[in-house]
Amino acid sequence: MSAPTKQNGTAPCLPPSWDPDHLRTRFVSALSAMYRAEVPLYGSLVDIVRDVDASVLAARGSSSSSLPVRHQLERHGAIRLGTEAEMRTIARLFSLLGMHPVGYYDLKMVGFPLHGTAFRPTTAKALSANPFRVFTTVLRADLIASPSVRKTATSLLAQRELFSPRLRALLAQTETAPSTLTPADADDLIIESLRIFKWHSRATVPLETYLALKREHPMVADIVCFPSAHINHLTPRTLDIDAAQAAMIARGLPAKECIEGPPGGRKCEILLRQTSFKALEERVVFVDESSSSSGSEGEENGARKAKAKTGTHTARFGEIEQRGAAVTRKGRELYDRLLAGGIGKAAEEGRELAEVLGEMFQKEYPDEWDELRVRGLVYFRYRDVEGGRGKVTALGGEVDMETLLEAGAVECEPITYEDFLPLSAAGIFASNLGDGSDGSTERKLQKTEQGRSRAELEALLGCEIPSEIDLYEKLQTESVKECEEALGISGITLAA
Template identity: 65%
Template sequence: MIQQDMPSAVQNSTARAPVDADALRTRFVQQLSDMYRDEVPLYGDLVDIVRTVDASVLASRSLDPSSLPVRHSLERHGAIRLGTAQEMRQMARLFRIMGMHPVGYYDLQIVGFPLHGTAFRPVSERSLSANPFRVFTTVLRPCRIASPSVRQLAESILSKRQLFSPRLVELMAKAERTGLRSRACGGEDDDGNDGDEVEEFISESIKIFKWHSRSTVPLSTYLSLLREHPMVADIVCFPSAHINHLTPRTLDIDAVQDEMIRRGLPAKECIEGPPAGRKCEILLRQTSFRALQERVTFVEEKVERNGGCQGVDGTHTARFGEVEQRGAAVTKKGRELYDRLLMSAMRMKETAGRRMDEALRETFAEYPDDWETLRKDGLVFFRYRVRAKPAAAQLSLGGESGAAARMEDLIRAGVVECEPITYEDFLPFSAAGIFTSNLGGDGRKICKTGANGDTRAELEAVIGQPVLCETELYHGLQNASVEECERELGLKEILLPA
């Protein structure tokens, strides 16, 4: 069993307590955040902006930071790009040890990227409340690289890369088999080793996400891959799967955007996702500052200075800052409406020359913007809780004790309260909009297209487990809350709006 002090953000006492996957994940995220802040100082500036904006929002509501759920200040999402099926398979194992599972399938061919992937994240109510860390994880699909010679070159380079150190692979196997031990709990492991395996596991894992300013290929190879697709170059030419952004969550993304601009950060022109000005936030809104142009040394075996092999200096653009505001999870019906209105806005922008934010505001006027309508129309998932417990006969249809009751009647009577369930996942077009604005160019011109079988099944075969459906997960959370209300109120059934 893993034993360690709980991280300060989730520590309730000074007593030693077993660290489960949730606590392990939190410790990992905190160290990852520290590393990324050192590598990308603007990330630290962005976090400071978010904290300032959130404090202002809370003050305007006469609230203090303690009124926010624990998860809010901890919450981050990252994004990585992998090169091979083996890397994806190993990454799924690593995330599983930290309580993260593949949720949602994303085929980025729709926006011209030769990638597909999933989001690894917690799925249970308890784990999401503790720390909802999520990583949008994509893997290169060589069959989508248009040039056969570039495809062969990329596969050859990646076949020699080892993201996972032998020690990390050993620790992962140990974690899966018997669990890791920490020096904090005392004692030795099965092999007589008194080292801190938990800390070693985290430090070895962090190395996968670290930026390296030295490429594994010559500049000419890098440029060849870059011409084919910027993401191909980013994936293939470096020794790690460097995390390309680490995203905090804010209460007011429009205010963060304004503050980024005021401070001179190279902010994206518009915010991705639903339009501004809604009273009831849905899904996900994201913005970013543009990717950094970072110095890189490229391996050049033919260049010799002072009798030794030297590298050639160049630059690479990949990592950027991002911030998000999360709204409510929508049902299948709600998502279909969202997608239709988004497509209408995109057509309006392309055919009528309208600004995207203007087009979104116009088309999304059709999307209801009050919680009662969103709930009654079945557009948003809700979590239900009992507020009071009158006699069951007073609640049930026809006055029969233990029978069915309508959720609307229970809410109207003040017996049950509800709140929208937070959307924990991603929007492909929003993610692609962020990526494209940071990498530059139009990937759709250089990505091979065409059908290639069941791509979701292909990814599941690589991971070795099913990719969970996000809508079904939200539906399950809603149903679980309804069933809990039924048990507490002694009712056989509570009927939701049709």
């Protein structure tokens, strides 16, 4: 669904100015402008993507006007929240933007005390309008080893308020009196929502507290010590991430040494490939640990200012992504098997993981769309061709999809992968912790208590978190049903 729901499960009747797809596009545009002002290198990445895509399209004999609208708007971001209450409230906000939780990600598998989900559009219509997605994680205080650090973190987060009174009032209004919302209210929603994602160069804790939390885990310090859930990257999508990586290096950006995700050099891109420039070292003012308890307010503020300490924090970075096709469960099992085998083999032989994976994928993962489709490794969107009904009249009541494709009655295209890969996300995060690591070493696939922790997150959100694979299968099935109706066929069967 594309609108927030009431507790009884029915969608409120929102006025036209509150159309979720329209609000989402407005919000992404405003967020992009804000982030460009805060992180000028983000603007450099957008320029790189524009230039790379123009070159790719020129080589194909086309231009940017040939790209779908969604590609030109497309961004994904990531935020880290501190409490369950923050997660519940952000879910209400994202719902207004037509974004819903999809997939469960347990980053405990790579030593991060976080788990989360991706909030994104889920219908074909909403995705084609603007597929903005936010990888949203929340701190798991129970995974903080030090009791004292855990106590400090929970105490500080209990005092934080991410959401302004005006934003909370707007959220409540959409749930109780949606017909009263105005275009001016929509403007306020965008303005107030941006405050959640804004960077603040002044911490809410003393430097000593920040350092203690950072020693426990840099992610804990990043989440706890600031007044906002500052967005840590905003990612444009490119047609050629290898060329984008080379352009980053050529421009002198501190690019990550390796591209995360499936190996490059494939004709048929699958899943998600990501790269980034390393996190900025940003100047931060930390509050005074002990201020005078006497004197006027002005004198006290002056003393605080004089005693405030400065330091640095690394969290925000620039990222570029290339999205390929959504794979089926069978396709994902093959990917995970090759990834696990590649990690082990690379460690055993002392070789680069990308090189090992490239060899393994070349041998075992098909690289032709027809074969990927027939073997049931990738999801496709099917649509009838104009005049297609006349080509199937003699085929009877039920027919297989391959026959329709060969007859020219149906055409297809791979469904875009809209989600994330836990190990890749962790690799990007690890390279931006400010510890000098690129995130490309010590890669391990570990078993986690996903069933229990997933259930905990679902209970927190008050809803079941659908598997991304189930949603891709639904999109494929819906497209098949549309072909059946258009062609007058009682049933279409797929090859696998």
